[in-house]
Amino acid sequence: MDSEHVHLGGHQAGLERDPVIADAKQPDLEDPHVVLSLLESDQLVAAKRRTHFGPRRLSFGVRFLLWSLRVYVVVMMLLALLSVLRAAHLIR
């Protein structure tokens, strides 16, 4: 995908085409508008604190997948522990 030309919606203005910074040689980062011009709207700490993606609906298939993998991990961890105990016995 060519990310240079894909926009996800919202305002189409590229950040770097903002009139505040477009011709600037050295931006004044004391100016809040300059800071905002350089960042995306969901890139600011305050925006991220205020908005969240929220939970997705977990279908039966997804829940089955996650539970299966959870069981897999628990079983495998027990086997890893068994393997280590055996190895330790051999080392000693």
Next chain:
Amino acid sequence: MEITDNELTTPLSEKAQPTTESAAVSPAASELERLLTHEDVDRARDRWEVVRARRKGAAGSFGGVRLLWLLVGPGVLVFLGENDAPSMLSYAATGARFGIGFFLPFVILTFVMGFVVQEMTVRLGAVTHRGHAELIFDRFGRFWGLFAMGDLVLGNFLTLVTEFIGVRAGLGFFGIRPSIAVGVTLVIVLGAITTGRYWTWERITMGLAIFNALFVPAALLARPDWHLVGHAMLTWTPLPSGSHYEILVLILADIGATVTPWMLFFQQSAVVDKGLQPRDINAGRVDTALGTLLASTFAIATILATVPLFHHGINASDFQGAQFAEALEPWIGHLGASLFALGIFEAGIVAAIAISTSSAYAFGEVMHTGHSLNRPVRDAWPFYLTLIGSACAAAALVLIPNFPLEFVVLTVNVIAVLAMPPALAFLMLLVNDREVMGDYVNGFWGNLAGVTVTILLIIAGIGFGLATVFPKWLGG
């Protein structure tokens, strides 16, 4: 300018959506201006440098090179960080046990697998500006989030312990006491994070990480047979012989040396902290590819450096870092052995920095406290406390007399592989989630590669499980 976020009182109820909209044209711009933080200003400063380099690049000067220099970092760090002490010891054990053959192209394959999954974290981070742990908690809820965090915390802590084992072993070759070796590492970790700037931290850590290349001269001093190396790369032969159980464990250890849960969490959080945006995704891919190339080269070098042990029939099955260096000294000289030991030391330091940072990012994201290296310590002390606390706890364990270090080293890479399939499932679900990724969701080939990697890891894990329960089947 107001640079604290203490006055954030707006309820956390609005739903986030993927966007490339400039904050300056956001409907909430006036409110956001009032709530700017030190972290935002530092990130804007980094973005300004990118804007300037991009302009110069468009003008045809060396701006393109500068742009790449500015945007590389998380990918190189994650792969050189994963070339950590236990990983290099796994590669060393592979070279010493099986010589030049099947494992050379196999290790390359594991790095390709690593690239496939890490590229997805670049996209996730650049599009959502959220860390991996935060997204898992947001989209899958606390119940599943805690499982993911449990895997991460266990794996990270055990791996961190092995980094200090590596540091201790590497400097042990030069007669340096364990307490001094561990203390020096803690000072370096502390020094890197107290700069209060992600950019400075990233460059210091990259500067340290490049010393992973010490394994290359060590390999050259071992005078590898390049004809055999070329033959092995093309034909995947000779196949390893001997105990199938031992081969399987080394296969798992070599996969675990390249594809692990902490890498997913670390790279995505680092991409967010660096401030990458969707238009930087291609640069992020280059960064990840560069990290893959460098790390795979150094991994292969480590295998080649220990091949003399294979040729001289030296049993290296129980070797730790310093013992490898000592055993290699007659064949690659004192210089080669010293480089090998320093390489293990360096691998431990860089991974200790990266893994403790990965834990701190995840903790901050889940607890909704400040979690950026652009934050001063006073603004994000829980983040920094987690980072230093995890490093200190791991360091302390390594210094306990008679602590069973070999148990931890034996298990850490295997546990990483076993914990990876659920982590990959979360990754694949997130990167296919259009509500989160918008148009940047995985394509067909991305999904095919991701699912293939997941299935391969599950098969390897099941093979390990069967071999553990029925060791005689595989000659264990």
